[in-house]
Amino acid sequence: MEMREHIISLPERIFIGNGIISRIDEYFSELGLTGPFLIVTGSNVRRLIVSKILDKIPADVIEVQEANLDEVRKVEEFAKKHESNVILGVGGGKAIDVAKFSAFELNKRFVSIPTAPSHDGITSPFAAIKGLGKPISMKAKEPTAIIADIDVLSSAPRRLINAGIGDTVGKIVAVRDWRLAAKLRGEYYGDYTASLALLSARHALNCTKIINKDLKYGVRLLVEALISSGVAMGMAGSTRPASGSEHLFAHAVEMLYPEGPLHGELVGVGTIMMAYIHGIKWKEIRKALIRIGAPVTAKQLGVPNEIIIKALTIAHTIRPERYTILGDRGLTWASAEKVARNTGVIT
Ligand SMILES: NC(=O)C1=CN([C@@H]2O[C@H](COP(=O)(O)OP(=O)(O)OC[C@H]3O[C@@H](n4cnc5c(N)ncnc54)[C@H](OP(=O)(O)O)[C@@H]3O)[C@@H](O)[C@H]2O)C=CC1
Numbered sequence: 175m176e177m178r179e180h181i182i183s184l185p186e187r188i189f190i191g192n193g194i195i196s197r198i199d200e201y202f203s204e205l206g207l208t209g210p211f212l213i214v215t216g217s218n219v220r221r222l223i224v225s226k227i228l229d230k231i232p233a234d235v236i237e238v239q240e241a242n243l244d245e246v247r248k249v250e251e252f253a254k255k256h257e258s259n260v261i262l263g264v265g266g267g268k269a270i271d272v273a274k275f276s277a278f279e280l281n282k283r284f285v286s287i288p289t290a291p292s293h294d295g296i297t298s299p300f301a302a303i304k305g306l307g308k309p310i311s312m313k314a315k316e317p318t319a320i321i322a323d324i325d326v327l328s329s330a331p332r333r334l335i336n337a338g339i340g341d342t343v344g345k346i347v348a349v350r351d352w353r354l355a356a357k358l359r360g361e362y363y364g365d366y367t368a369s370l371a372l373l374s375a376r377h378a379l380n381c382t383k384i385i386n387k388d389l390k391y392g393v394r395l396l397v398e399a400l401i402s403s404g405v406a407m408g409m410a411g412s413t414r415p416a417s418g419s420e421h422l423f424a425h426a427v428e429m430l431y432p433e434g435p436l437h438g439e440l441v442g443v444g445t446i447m448m449a450y451i452h453g454i455k456w457k458e459i460r461k462a463l464i465r466i467g468a469p470v471t472a473k474q475l476g477v478p479n480e481i482i483i484k485a486l487t488i489a490h491t492i493r494p495e496r497y498t499i500l501g502d503r504g505l506t507w508a509s510a511e512k513v514a515r516n517t518g519v520i521t
């Protein structure tokens with residue numbers, strides 16, 4: 175068994191609770207964080223949430239629309255010009271990734287302030303930035319602090335909350351793929367980080383039974399699961415515990431159909447189909463996603479059937495170095511169609 179040497183990147187401090195965004199000034203002085211501060215955010219989040227931060231700390235604000243290299247360069251130029259000392263990512267996965275990657279390149283401190291529990295990039299020291307070659311994440315900066323305000327996170331549209339559950343149940347497949355790679359390819363397998371990622375998935379499944387009755391408690395459970403999945407990535411030194419064939423499917427759809435569904439929605443559907451191929455509890459996963467109203471069909475995703483099938487056939491080419499159940503040759507068109515039909519994703 176290969177015993178890798180790698181650096182474990184973890185957040186320094188995680189603040190989690192109700193209404194805590196209004197304590198940002200206290201947290202920053204506790205951590206010795208001093209300005210100038212730069213908030214990287216999106217237009218919706220700026221309108222809805224950023225003023226709560228500006229009431230407490232002075233900060234420059236820059237809006238981004240996409241997590242791509244142009245937006246990263248824009249943020250970096252701004253940060254250099256304004257001598258920003260700490261970069262805050264305030265928003266969904268895209269704003270957080272742009273802030274995280276810019277902070278990494280400029281070697282500035284990064285603070286993660288998620289406004290939606292839609293992805294596990296809240297904690298991870300990785301960022302998915304388009305224009306760097308592939309639609310997969312790269313090494314970035316670990317957060318100095320995470321401020322997870324449950325009131326803010328619970329006020330996110332339900333679709334975003336459901337996407338976070340989809341991203342998290344994906345770990346069931348990701349860990350299976352990782353074990354397979356260890357068996358078939360002798361790849362390093364981190365038992366502890368795999369267990370941590372699986373624990374997140376278990377909590378996300380449990381969350382589907384709670385969240386319809388008690389939104390805030392459900393969101394709290396989900397956010398903790400997302401944070402700990404990010405910790406698993408930080409400990410593994412790669413996104414391996416959190417991303418396998420279900421993510422490859424999601425990335426393939428994102429490439430073929432860029433204006434399509436949310437990341438976590440695609441991961442949820444990918445998890446159903448890859449769990450089916452693995453021969454594990456795909457029906458239970460599907461049922462859990464249906465319970466919360468998350469999409470489980472191509473129609474609900476708003477993606478044409480052909481794109482789903484095509485994505486299944488090219489998914490194995492996206493990250494050839496990471497072995498998964500899709501193997502080196504992937505699925506044929508006919509077998510991809512069968513998988514999608516047998517799991518009810520296409521009809
Ligand atoms: N680095 C990593 O390890 C990981 C990265 N990711 C990446 O994260 C991205 C997906 O993140 P996701 O959050 O799904 O998508 P987005 O960041 O695109 O957010 C989706 C939408 O939700 C809006 N929004 C966010 N919070 C609120 C709120 N509280 N109220 C109302 N609207 C809100 C955003 O508004 P606005 O327009 O203001 O931004 C945006 O329009 C992908 O790029 C994916 O690759 C995913 C998992 C892990």
Ligand SMILES: O=C(CO)COP(=O)(O)O
Nearest residue numbers: 294310311413416417421
């Ligand atoms: O989305 C992720 C984990 O949820 C990151 O995965 P990737 O490394 O495939 O981008």
Ligand SMILES: [Zn+2]
Nearest residue numbers: 294341421441
């Ligand atoms: Zn993901």
